[in-house]
Amino acid sequence: MTDRALLVQLAGYGLTTAEICYFMPDHPSLLQVFAWQEYDAAPDFPVLFDFLEHWRREIEAEIRSVRIAHDKMIRPASWQSADGVISWD
Template identity: 85%
Template sequence: MTDRAFLAQLDGYGLTTAEICYFRPDHPSLIQIFAWQEYDAAPDFPVLFDFLAHWRRQIEAEIKSVQIAHDQLIRPASWRPADGVISWE
């Protein structure tokens, strides 16, 4: 059986992490942080935006900010010299 995360990466999805800062109605002066992580497709982030839409509908907490980090883990191989100089002598 093949891992779902590996198949998502082969389809172009990369690991996405979102830091969601929010206020709860019972403590409006206290900011809280929720870390969310899933495989998603940049730059549209459909999985993350579906989650945020669910949050706005179902969770009684006002989102203050969302910071997104994304990295496509499977990509074509690349190389660069360690000293930054390419020499073909």
């Protein structure tokens, strides 16, 4: 059995983290923070926007801001010499 995380990364998805700042109706002066993390496809972020749409429909909280961080974890390898010099001798 193959791990779901590996399969979605091979399909081009990367790890996305969203910091959602929101207010609850019963505590409007208290800014709260929710951290969300899932594999998603940049730059459209369909999984995140589906979650945010669900939030707007089902949760009685006003979203103030959403900050997104995204990184593709599977990518071509890269390397650099520690001293900055490449020698083939």
